[in-house]
Amino acid sequence: MKSFFHVSDIGDLGAALEEARQVKATPYAWKSLGENKTIMLVFFNSSLRTRLSSQKAALNLGMSPIVLNIGQDSWKLETEMGVVMDGDKSEHLREAIPVMASYCDIIGVRSFAGLKDREYDYSETVLNQFIQYSGKPVISLESATVHPCQAFADLITIEEYKRKTRPKVVMTWAPHPRALPQAVPNSFAEWMNAADVDFVITHPRGYELDPRFVGDAKVEYDQMKALEGADFVYAKNWSCPGVCGPYGEILSKDMSWTVDAAHMAVTDNAFFMHCLPVRRNMIVSDEVIDAPTSLVIPEAANRAVSAQVVMKRMLESL
Ligand code: AN0
C-alpha cells in the first residue's frame, strides 16, 4: 500500500476486516516485519488517540516511531508556495519534507483543515506536498478532508458489535462550541458507503457534506426520523462544508440535536459511537455516553488495530 487516505486504498473490505481480526488476536505476530524500519509521525495539531495508537501499532510491528510536533519541537513551517517568508515561519515544507523523509520509511501526517479556504483544504494541499516531496508511503492521521484510520477503526467496531447482518448506522451532526473540520464525517460516510450497512446521515440544513463523500447515502433532515430503528448512532460535529453555505462556519448550536436518552429511545437499542475527544452534554448526554451501550472506549482501542493493519500492509509493500 503506497498511501492511506481513502477506503479504496485498503482494497477489499472483507479482507481488511479479516486482517484486523488477526492483528487484534495476535498483535505481536509480525514483530520482525518492522525491524530496522522507522515511521515518522508528524503532528501539526493536537492528538491523544492518533499519536498513541500509531506509536503502539508501530511498536507491535517492531518498527521504531519518531514523533514530531510541528511548531512546538520543530521550527514553524510555511506550507504555501511562492510566499515571502518574512513572518514567524522559519522553514518551508519543501525542505522539511525531504529532510524528514530521509530519516524514515513511512510518514504519517496530521494536518487539520484551516477552514478558511475551501479550495486549499479540499485539494489536500499539505498532504499532497508530503506525497510529492517525501517519496515515501504516507498515512493521513487526519488531514484536511479525511481521517481514514478513524473510519477503519469505526468499521472494525461496528463489525464486532453488530447484531444484524446489515445494521442501520446513523451518523448525526451534534452541536459544538467551536468550528470543527469535516474530515471525520467525510471518511465515516465514505467507509459506511463501502460497507454492508444501511447508512443514513442526519444534520440541520446547511451542513450538507461534499457529494464526493455522501455518495448514495440517505440524507434525512429530521433527526428523530433518521434515528428510528438505528443499530448504531455515530455522533459528530462538523462546521459548514461550503456546499450549501459559508465554508467553515458554525450555522447552528441547536442543543435539541445533542444525543440524549430521548434520541436513543427511538433506536433499536442502538450502540453509541463517537471518535473522541467529545464534549459531554454538547454532543452527547452523560447518561448516553456512560451507558453500557456506549462504544467510545472499544472504538478508541480499535485505533491501534486499524493503524497496525495499515502499517503492516505498507511494510509488506516496501
Ligand atoms: C477534531 C475534529 O473534529 O476533526 C479531531 C477529531 C478526531 N476534533 C476537535 O478538534 C475537537
Ligand code: CP
Ligand atoms: N479520534 C482521534 O483522532 O483522536 P485524537 O485527535 O486524540 O488523535
